[in-house]
Amino acid sequence: MATNRLSPEEARMPKGELALWVQLRKQQHGWVRQYRFAPPRRWTFDFALPEYRLAVEVDGGSAWQGHGQVSRREGDYEKANEAVARGWRVLRGSTEQAENGTLLTFVRRCMPDHH
DSSP, rough: OOOOOOOOOHHTTTTHHHHHHHHHHHHOOOOOOEOOOOOOOOOOEEEEEGTEEEEEEEOOOHHHHHHHHEEEEHHHHHHHHHHHTTOOOOEEHHHHHHHHTHHHHHHHSSSOOOO
16 A cells, blocks of 8 residues: 555554554565455454465454453354364464564564575
8 A cells, every 4th residue: 555544444443453454464475354264154364364374363452351251252262273173373462462563573483485
C-alpha cells in the first residue's frame, strides 16, 4: 500500500492485528487474513500462509478477557488441537508483541527461507 491510509476493513481491525498485518505485508509472502482452515467449521486464523501451513494469532485485550471464560477457552483448545492435527504450526502473541515486532521475529524464524 503506497499510502498510509487504511482501508475500511483495516480500520476495523484490532490494533495488534493491524500492526502485525502491516509488518506481514512487507514480507511479501502472500499472507491471508482470516483464513478458514477447517471447513465446515468456521474457525479462522488471524493470518496464514496456507502453502507453508503457518498461522499467526494475535490475542487482543478484549479477546484475552473473553478467553478466560471456560466455554471460550475450551473452544480455543479444540481449535488449536485441530490445527495441529491438520499439520499447522500456529504462533500466538499479544497485542504488545505484535506492535513491538517480537511476534514478527518468530514468524521470520518459522519461514522456510530463514537462515
